[in-house]
Amino acid sequence: QQQVKQSPQSLIVQKGGISIINCAYENTAFDYFPWYQQFPGKGPALLIAIRPDVSEKKEGRFTISFNKSAKQFSLHIMDSQPGDSATYFCAAFDSGSARQLTFGSGTQLTVLP
């Protein structure tokens, strides 16, 4: 049972374009929604995170949009750069009794120069 569904599986964007990755969740116990970035041969690293009481959070070129009623959230990368080429994972965290981080299946982003 995949509790966090992520799409698309892969994404190709031209330099300067906008990259959009979407995620949906089922479990209403989730109370943090982080995004992780992973470069080949490395472990994932936290990129940005949001709580469900906030509809949008922006850090530099990266923005999370959150729709609590639809149980969906998305990552927007503005002015995408070749250095952004990586695999992106959305995740959801239950800080209550479960204390577990549940990941989406990942999106491989390629930004063409």
Add this chain to the structure above:
Amino acid sequence: NAGVTQTPKFQVLKTGQSMTLQCAQDMNHEYMSWYRQDPGMGLRLIHYSVGAGITDQGEVPNGYNVSRSTTEDFPLRLLSAAPSQTSVYFCASSSLSSGKIYEQYFGPGTRLTVT
């Protein structure tokens, strides 16, 4: 700070063999966890610990054991390796007291092949 370190980086096992993947962190984090990463499936939680002497199962615990005798170390034991355990294994840690438990620091991974 070295952060989260994992050894070995690569390992090949034969079916039925046992081994221990090592994980250590020097950030004094209370929370430590093990994930496996398989193509198209993201990262799946195997086991986690909220402190020395306390461990719990994640989504895919079968075939794996853990123990946490110190804050720094969290080894993962494969009891009898199977080809289905071929994967990349990541150890991660985070601070419970920071209010950002979701901010997990990952090690570089161990690529395991079981033949």
